[in-house]
Amino acid sequence: MKKIFALIISAAMLVSLAACSNPNSASTPTTTANAAGAEADAGGDSDTNNNAASDAIVLLPGELYQFDKDVIKGITVKGNQLGSGEFNDKDPDVKGIRCVFLLNEWVEFYPDTSVANGIYVYVYKHADDAKVYTDMGFTEEDVKVLATCTLEKPEDAGYQWGALYLNPEYADPGVYDIVFVKDGKAVAVMEAKFYAEGSLSDKSDDDLRAMMKDF
DSSP: OHHHHHHHHHHHHHHHHHHHTOTTTTTHHHHHHHHHHHHHHHHHHHHHHHHHHHTSOOOOTTOOEESOTTTOSEEEEEESSSSOHHHHOOOOBSSSOOOEEETTOOEEEEEEOSOOSOEEEEEEEOOSOGGGGGGOOOOTTOTTOOEEEEEOOOSSTTSOSEEEOOOTTTOOSEEEEEEEEETTEEEEEEEEEEEOTTTTTTOOHHHHHHHHHOO
16 A cells, blocks of 8 residues: 555656646747747837838938929029039029028029919928928918028029028028928928038039038
């Protein structure tokens, strides 16, 4: 009887030891799956953030970003203080647009458009994401507006449609966004860099072209 009892106890101990040899064996797959799921979720969030970031409208120097390509198909922008006639006189385009100016220098606009009037221009401090202009209301009374003008088709071909300048009393040297607006909505935008008065008087056309690529 004692031998039978001892055998029973020994068998019970063996079973107990076998169960304790891998206590996480049953839970390990679940834990791994949860970790993988967490990594997948993190990756999903990252992708979402990347997609959100990729939706940003980042402006490039000398390029016109068109919200509505039917309104402004291209543009020539000139100034009255820097560069030769060759540097300033270019056919309207969406790339290679003059985008370096001096504060107090008149910036002249010559758009390629079928619209004869009703296009307004607003200048703001540069925004990292130009998408902000898609939902804005535009008024001259906005304290963030640093300069504005109206574009109207001139009677004489080749004459400017409108012009503006940044007053150094209200604007510092730096990068600004020039926003073109029709019927209360932004139709195009470009960035431009404005320098202190008299600071670029010794720059050649090639120097100015190089500066247009550097900001």
